[in-house]
Every structure is written in C-alpha cells, then in structure tokens.
Amino acid sequence: MSYWLFKTEPDVYSIDDLKKEKMRITSWEGVRNYQARNFMRDDMKRGDLGFFYHSNCSQPGIVGVVEVVKNGYPDHTSWNSKSKYFDPKSTQENPRWFMVDVKYLRVFEKTITLAELKGNPKIKDFALVKKGSRLSVMPVPSEVWELILKMG
DNA sequence: GCCAACGTTGGC
C-alpha cells in the first residue's frame, strides 16, 4: 500500500466539504496534469492513504487524512462541455483524464503547516517542500508519512 | 496582489 498527498484550495473544496459529503466520499475530479494523472490512473489503489493539503490560503498545510476507496477511472467531467474541466480532446473511447474516489478519515486538531514541514530537515527531499513544486497529487514516501504524522 | 516557477501550446 502507498501514501499520497492531495492538494486543494479550501475556498474551492475543503476537508470540511469532504466531511459533509454523503458517505464522506468524493471523486477527485479536475486534475489536468499528466504526472498527477498518471499517479491516479496507474499507481493509486483502494486502501491507500493520503494527506489532505490546503493550498492557496492563509495557512497552507496538511489538515487531515483520507483513504482512496476507488481505483483510477475516467474523469467524466472532461466530457461535459458545460464543465470547467471540459477537454475536447478527451473521449469516451480514449479518455485523457482520470480520477479516484477518496473518503474522509480524520482531521488534525492542528494543521501541520507548510512552514513547519519546510522546517523539518528530515523531509527536505519531499516534493511538496521543494521550490516550485506545483503537483496537485503526489506520492509520499512511507518514511516521510511517518515523520509527518509525528509532527501532528 | 505580486511574481517566480512551471507546464503547455503553437509557429517555425
């Protein structure tokens, strides 16, 4: 089993929004980056765990934990011309974009902030804390996962 | 709101 990190802007979709969903599950739609797409399509498996990360906000950081409850499948919003995620080059026969379903597990009492993560020398090679990292879905090495949990 | 870093697009 693997560990992941899911980035989202809380103004758009926060961990509270996820908690309010029916069954506390949502599809992780709208990812339009090939590297992130490949992770979801090829590598993410049911039962994997993920950090839930709030970006582009007053206090960016990891706010909780989710579980992958459905393996990668075509992101149908790419076929919907009314959707802001519409991509005319994605077809039902040859879907370009994929998503997984994630389920709320828990929210941390206190956010593990990006500043704290950057201040931990043991995880300095983790993609999230590297300069210019823009991946919205990324793998978390298991040792990094454990180290970050201890920071909470 | 600024802007550096990055990914994508498209002309050639």
Added chain:
DNA sequence: GCCAACGTTGGC
C-alpha cells in the same frame, strides 16, 4: 524538435 509566449499555480 526547438523555444518563445502564454496561462496557471501557489507561497508570500
């Protein structure tokens, strides 16, 4: 296939 231009991300 190169690379300039452009759009987006996301911390600050």
